[in-house]
Amino acid sequence: MHRYLYSLTCGTAPVDGVISGQNIGHGSEAADTSGLLGYQRLIGGPAEQTGRYLGIAGLDYEHDRLFTPEQLAVADDVLIGHARRGGLVTINFSPQSPWLNDESDIAGNPGVWTNTRTDNGQLDGVVLSDILDPSTAAGKVWQRKLARIADALTRLRDAGVVVLWRPLQEMNGFWFWWGTTLQKTDASVYVQLWRQMYQYFTQERRLDNLLWVYSPSAYPPDPAQQVAQNIRSAAWAYPGDAYVDVVAGTSYDDGLLIPNHADHLLLPEVIGMAEYGPGLTGSPEPVGDLDNRRYASRLRQDYPAVAYWVSWHDYYASATDIVHLSLAGNQNVPGLLADPYVINADRIAVHPAPSAxxxxxxxxxxxxxxxxxxxxxxxxxxxxxxxxxxxxxxxxxxxxxxxxxxxxxxxxxxxxxxxxxxxxxxxxxxxxxxxxxxxxxxxxxxxxxxxxxxxx
Known part of the structure; x- marks a missing residue:
């Protein structure tokens, strides 16, 4: 699959274009049949309209809560189903802080999404490097967490599903505990954390079905503004070519601007957009006003090296306002999926999955x-x-x-x-x-x- 994605970045693919994608939520929310999240609404809905399944289905293994092995198996089943339709799979890993939840009772104490953040004392007393040492309390929790996640990924491996594995995203920003708030200008702990995970997953757990996605957030081009805002450049925490297969940034902009695209191209990997869509503005309207056809026109005209993009899911900004980020939650899905530049599941030219x-x-x-x-x-x-x-x-x-x-x-x-x-x-x-x-x-x-x- 990596060779195919790289051919899209380099413009040498048999069929030129960009692979469509949609995030469907977190863990077992992938199987929701009501509300804003779930495969049925966000990918099944457009398929019912158009007869076309989006190229990539994505979800997060954590973030909103800790998911039990049984709940992650539900998520895996949804992703396996999408792969059987010819689609690709991407999984984010936004782990809750091991300092805030020891995972001793996942079902009874699943945590909350703010356990991933830094803005309300979540990092008080935290020594980030402790997570690298399995003899510390945080290190022990981290190892348990990785084992639980590796078990879920093993299930996908055994089903023959290749995963665009996107852990610890937006590390160059200050809002996640693994970001710049504690590390400031030194990303060495993040790099070690990534490499340790890579070694455990690929060597000890033999997860040879992962393509590793390094995913920096958008940032101001002026270095002085980066320092002032405590946001770093794309290359700041890059773990190294041996540990990364794809560089896929994030950008939310009503004009679908990718402000740091030129910097992404300096890193010698497949280029994607792991989170891409309109600005993060809530609306009381039931549907957003983005014309989805603009994804195709903007990427074709200005960012032809982007091999794939993933639109994010909708969420409530308040009791009445929804942030409409999904394709299903905006305008003209049929026009987008009919565009010849957009590669949906039926046109993905990846060699058949190995036996599983x-x-x-x-x-x-x-x-x-x-x-x-x-x-x-x-x-x-x-x-x-x-x-x-x-x-x-x-x-x-x-x-x-x-x-x-x-x-x-x-x-x-x-x-x-x-x-x-x-x-x-x-x-x-x-x-x-x-x-x-x-x-x-x-x-x-x-x-x-x-x-x-x-x-x-």
Whole structure:
């Protein structure tokens, strides 16, 4: 996918243009069927009008609240559905401060969006570098948070979904806790934080389905004004070419101006717009007044290197006023999606996703000191598998004793690793196979944790 996006930036793609995109909310809000948010209104609505699905569906894994693993699975299902329609996926990660919520009770204490901010004492007593040290209280919370997020991303990887992964955005501004308020002119903590996350996700968790999106906010061109406003330039916290695949800024302007586009072009990556739309002004009107066709004309004429843009979701500025940022919340969606310069899901020229698989477990028997289980492996991708590996951990310390219809020879202790047998590794799209096992230990205490399937 990176090669395709880069060809759009460089003007060498088979079909010239820009990929359309829409943010649909946060976490499980993606599945909302009423209100301002959700896939149904923001992407399904335009599709019903036009017969065309937008190219990119996006959401945030956090920001408004902490989402449980089950709620993130709901979000993943929505994104997987969009990918099955030929679309692309982008995920923001706007984490709530680990100093304000220790994640000990996500369901009961999900936090609030202001836990991402800096304007009301949220950073009192905070030493930002503590987050880099897993032995500190904040560092421990951060590691738990990353593990929860990595689990959700693993589900997308196993479904064959490539993700434009956009963590810790607008770092050059003062409004997020990871921004300039504490770092001032020194971005070294942010750079280390990014690189640590990159290493954990790509090396330890083997999330090879991520394209890393560095996303600076818009800023004044005058360096003196940048200092006065405590906003830095696009390159201020750039983690390095080895850690970034895409540079996608943010800009809200009624004329769809991208004020720092020239600076983005100086960074040697795919160019996108991760948040792009009209000014942040509330209105009592039910629909905004932006003519959506202007996205196509403005990007075609002035910013041809932009490979994709994502329009943001609408939100309430007050009890009566709505900030209309979505395509569905403004004018002339059919005209925009019919423009030949706009690439929707049906025209995205990315090679088919690799094969993907899922694994589900059920207990089939139990007796004192031992239990029997069955795992169903399903090809959830669009291409055949050549083989598969299923891994999990027994939380109660059980150990695999016997495996049939699979090879459990790589298992060690409570960590189970089962590979396909010689006769059941090749699965066509949608096909399933099963393997069984007997393990020592209590069935009640050993429901498999972190059950994942990796195809070959």
């Amino acid at each position: 698989c899922s694994a589900t477990y059920r207990q089939t028997g139990a007796w004192p000191g031992r239990f029997q289980g069955e795992v169903t492996v399903r090809n959830t991708g669009t291409a055949p598998t050549k083989g598969w590996t299923v891994t999990w951990t027994f939380p109660g310390g059980a150990r695999i004793g016997q495996v049939w219809n699979g090879d459990g020879g790589a298992s060690s202790g409570s960590r189970a690793v089962v590979k396909n047998a010689s006769y059941n590794g090749a699965l066509r799209a949608g096909a399933t196979t099963t393997f069984g096992f007997i393990a020592t230990g209590s069935a009640a205490a050993n429901t498999p944790s972190g059950l994942t399937c990796t195809p070959r």
